[in-house]
Amino acid sequence: MYTVLRLLAFLVPLAILYFFFPIFREFWWLAALFAALIGMSISLLFLRTPLSATSRDIYERRAARRPGKPTDEDVEDGETPEA
Numbered sequence: 001m002y003t004v005l006r007l008l009a010f011l012v013p014l015a016i017l018y019f020f021f022p023i024f025r026e027f028w029w030l031a032a033l034f035a036a037l038i039g040m041s042i043s044l045l046f047l048r049t050p051l052s053a054t055s056r057d058i059y060e061r062r063a064a065r066r067p068g069k070p071t072d073e074d075v076e077d078g079e080t081p082e083a
């Protein structure tokens with residue numbers, strides 16, 4: 001869902017710039033640049049919660065995939081210093 005929202009945050013400003021401002025029809029690369037900046041701003045301001053939820057889901061799926069593998073903390077706790 002987050003990916004779709006990020007694409008919309010880019011494609012909607014791109015379409016608005018391209019169709020409503022005639023100068024951007026000739027300089028399409030400039031419209032794409034401005035749309036990328038606008039999309040990044042929209043993403044930072046309004047899509048923080050979906051980003052956090054997506055990141056949490058990815059972390060939980062990866063953690064559930066490897067239940068038997070020890071973590072770095074477990075390995076470090078098991079080390080004994082040599083004297």
